[in-house]
Amino acid sequence: MRNTMEVIELKKLHKTYEGIVPVQAVKGVDLLFGKGEFTAIVGPSGCGKTTLLNMIGGLDAPTEGQVLIEDQDISALSPAELVDFRLWNIGFVFQSYNLIPVLTVKENIAFIMELQGRNHKEINDRVAYLLDVLGMKDKMNIRPRYLSGGQQQRVAVARALASSPKFVLADEPTANLDSQSTENLLELMETMNRTEDITFLFSTHDQRVMDKAHRIVTLEDGKVVRDGKQEKVE
Amino acid sequence: MIAHIAWRNVWRNKLRSLVVISAIALGLWGGIFSYAFMQGMGEQQVYSGIHTETGHIQLNEPKFLQNYDLQRHIEQSERVEEQIRQLPGVKGVCDRIELTAMTSTAYASRGIMLNGIDPQIYNGVSDLHEYLTEGNFFEVDNGGVNPIVIGQALAEKLHTDLSSRLVVTLQDYRGEISYASFKLVGIYRLHNTEFNEQMAFVRKQDLQKILRLPKGYVSTVSVLLDDTKQTKVIQGQIAKLFPNLQVQSWDELSPMLRMMSGTMTQMSLIFVFIILLALAFGIINTMLMAVMDRTREIGMLLSVGMNQKKIFTMIVLETLFLSLTGALAGLLMSIATVNYLGTSGVNLTAIAEGINALGYSERVYPQLDPGFAPQFAVMVIMIALLSSLFPAMRAIHLKPAEAVRGE
Numbered sequence: 001m002r003n004t005m006e007v008i009e010l011k012k013l014h015k016t017y018e019g020i021v022p023v024q025a026v027k028g029v030d031l032l033f034g035k036g037e038f039t040a041i042v043g044p045s046g047c048g049k050t051t052l053l054n055m056i057g058g059l060d061a062p063t064e065g066q067v068l069i070e071d072q073d074i075s076a077l078s079p080a081e082l083v084d085f086r087l088w089n090i091g092f093v094f095q096s097y098n099l100i101p102v103l104t105v106k107e108n109i110a111f112i113m114e115l116q117g118r119n120h121k122e123i124n125d126r127v128a129y130l131l132d133v134l135g136m137k138d139k140m141n142i143r144p145r146y147l148s149g150g151q152q153q154r155v156a157v158a159r160a161l162a163s164s165p166k167f168v169l170a171d172e173p174t175a176n177l178d179s180q181s182t183e184n185l186l187e188l189m190e191t192m193n194r195t196e197d198i199t200f201l202f203s204t205h206d207q208r209v210m211d212k213a214h215r216i217v218t219l220e221d222g223k224v225v226r227d228g229k230q231e232k233v234e
Numbered sequence: 235m236i237a238h239i240a241w242r243n244v245w246r247n248k249l250r251s252l253v254v255i256s257a258i259a260l261g262l263w264g265g266i267f268s269y270a271f272m273q274g275m276g277e278q279q280v281y282s283g284i285h286t287e288t289g290h291i292q293l294n295e296p297k298f299l300q301n302y303d304l305q306r307h308i309e310q311s312e313r314v315e316e317q318i319r320q321l322p323g324v325k326g327v328c329d330r331i332e333l334t335a336m337t338s339t340a341y342a343s344r345g346i347m348l349n350g351i352d353p354q355i356y357n358g359v360s361d362l363h364e365y366l367t368e369g370n371f372f373e374v375d376n377g378g379v380n381p382i383v384i385g386q387a388l389a390e391k392l393h394t395d396l397s398s399r400l401v402v403t404l405q406d407y408r409g410e411i412s413y414a415s416f417k418l419v420g421i422y423r424l425h426n427t428e429f430n431e432q433m434a435f436v437r438k439q440d441l442q443k444i445l446r447l448p449k450g451y452v453s454t455v456s457v458l459l460d461d462t463k464q465t466k467v468i469q470g471q472i473a474k475l476f477p478n479l480q481v482q483s484w485d486e487l488s489p490m491l492r493m494m495s496g497t498m499t500q501m502s503l504i505f506v507f508i509i510l511l512a513l514a515f516g517i518i519n520t521m522l523m524a525v526m527d528r529t530r531e532i533g534m535l536l537s538v539g540m541n542q543k544k545i546f547t548m549i550v551l552e553t554l555f556l557s558l559t560g561a562l563a564g565l566l567m568s569i570a571t572v573n574y575l576g577t578s579g580v581n582l583t584a585i586a587e588g589i590n591a592l593g594y595s596e597r598v599y600p601q602l603d604p605g606f607a608p609q610f611a612v613m614v615i616m617i618a619l620l621s622s623l624f625p626a627m628r629a630i631h632l633k634p635a636e637a638v639r640g641e
């Protein structure tokens with residue numbers, strides 16, 4: 001019997017980067033991620049975290065194996081279909097360069113919904129709500145470069161969440177942040193995970209970020225070496 | 235929204251964009267101005283050509299112009315002229331006797347075209363009398379002598395001057411050679427050197443006597459219109475009225491004038507196009523730099539779901555905005571310059587000798603016809619679209635995973 005609450009299913013996932021010396025970045029990963037999970041992917045540098053997240057997000061194709069998103073094999077999609085799939089199903093937060101510099105905070109948060117062609121009322125309501133959660137109403141009309149790194153990442157999370165995707169992928173979202181900003185960002189992610197039941201999958205090196213995760217998947221040399229739940233820390 | 239982003243992207247790297255925009259504006263300023271200059275020059279040439287040399291329309295017996303055979307004259311010319319005068323849009327009609335002749339002085343002899351005219355009527359159709367540098371255009375009675383008016387160039391070639399006598403050798407109506415003596419009463423100077431050297435004018439009644447022509451003999455009828463644009467229409471009407479006569483318009487009579495009015499402007503339009511083509515490389519370079527600078531951003535856009543079509547559109551729009559801003563600036567600068575110089579004119583006296591030989595006048599009034607703007611817009615948009623293709627292709631071929639990975 002399959003658990004219908006599973007959002008992401010990885011089957012024997014392999015990724016080899018071709019080159020003069022081929023690099024086996026991911027070597028046979030099988031994982032399941034359920035709805036509403038708040039999971040950290042951890043491991044030493046070069047263990048394959050980014051590679052894994054990129055394959056889950058349809059940014060890169062696996063050499064072998066399958067990525068199923070709600071039972072749909074995304075490796076079967078064409079590049080054009082994949083862009084559309086990402087637009088409607090996945091939220092992304094990168095380490096940096098998340099925001100469009102020529103758009104204001106408000107326009108950045110609205111961007112994905114605009115691409116989806118949603119109506120203005122819906123977009124405005126959602127953006128207003130998120131600005132409220134971020135506590136950045138006063139900054140909604142300024143451009144990202146006038147924000148701190150922490151504020152920029154918070155806007156990026158809001159942008160990823162705005163369209164209520166099936167899950168949000170965040171590759172080291174706190175890598176460039178100080179501890180206070182890291183804490184604020186994690187708090188925002190946790191709040192949204194709790195209140196909107198949004199599934200988060202993020203990679204990190206940071207022990208404090210790992211501490212907040214409900215589940216930790218540890219990779220080493222392209223393989224899963226540990227996969228454990230942990231109690232919520234109060 | 236994409237247009238909004240594209241427009242703001244143009245102004246992201248202000249310096250870089252301003253450099254290209256200035257290049258486009260200046261390049262086109264030069265291009266459009268020379269276009270306007272050529273057009274002004276051509277237009278002026280056509281106007282003065284029509285008003286001194288050809289008139290708008292000319293009628294002859296069909297084979298007359300082949301060898302100016304005196305036998306081939308226009309029958310019942312008075313009736314023909316009267317009927318043409320009745321047509322709306324006709325400003326004036328005059329006739330003349332045209333034949334080839336030789337003229338000589340003690341120094342030299344030259345082949346000329348002798349035009350027997352009725353000065354009063356001729357002046358209603360031609361401005362030639364305004365181009366006299368010496369003497370008069372048959373206005374003063376010379377007593378018994380036959381007066382003649384020639385161009386300055388011919389006068390110089392013949393080493394003659396005002397009040398001198400010219401001997402003209404010609405074939406009369408019956409084909410016999412005869413000689414006649416004329417007194418030089420006027421010298422004109424036209425911009426067209428060829429005309430200057432060949433066209434000599436005498437009174438019709440004198441020529442009739444010398445050649446022993448029948449009464450009412452006319453070889454050529456010239457028609458001047460109110461509006462040059464009406465030429466083809468009225469030419470058609472006249473041709474219908476007189477199917478037995480050859481009816482030619484100014485551009486058929488003078489291929490030189492036709493070239494002035496058409497080819498020159500076409501050529502300078504090509505010149506503008508070549509400038510644009512050169513500018514295209516600048517545009518391509520700038521846009522490629524813009525795309526390369528934004529590799530990670532474009533990767534991010536692709537990642538979060540902005541599809542290739544939209545990214546392509548964004549880059550194309552950026553290129554269009556950039557180019558159109560420059561083109562608009564160039565066009566406005568040109569219009570301002572043309573407006574200013576269109577009234578005061580550009581003085582070319584420094585090189586006027588050479589210019590005259592080509593049939594141009596010393597002062598040129600540049601002008602832009604209203605039809606230019608749309609033609610120009612189409613060219614700019616074409617070039618901009620063409621220039622945007624390569625950078626836009628580059629942008630959509632970026633791989634999201636590689637583009638977002640930090641270096």
Ligand SMILES: Nc1ncnc2c1ncn2[C@@H]1O[C@H](COP(=O)(O)OP(=O)(O)OP(=O)(O)O)[C@@H](O)[C@H]1O
Nearest residue numbers: 017019023024025044045046047048049050051052
């Ligand atoms: N495009 C590529 N071509 C070749 N090798 C690559 C490429 N991208 C990554 N690799 C290699 O694949 C392996 C896994 O890289 P990956 O970026 O997934 O690790 P990571 O766990 O995200 O590391 P980090 O913690 O430093 O971000 C590394 O050995 C890396 O050098």
Ligand SMILES: [Mg+2]
Nearest residue numbers: 049050051171
């Ligand atoms: Mg990584």
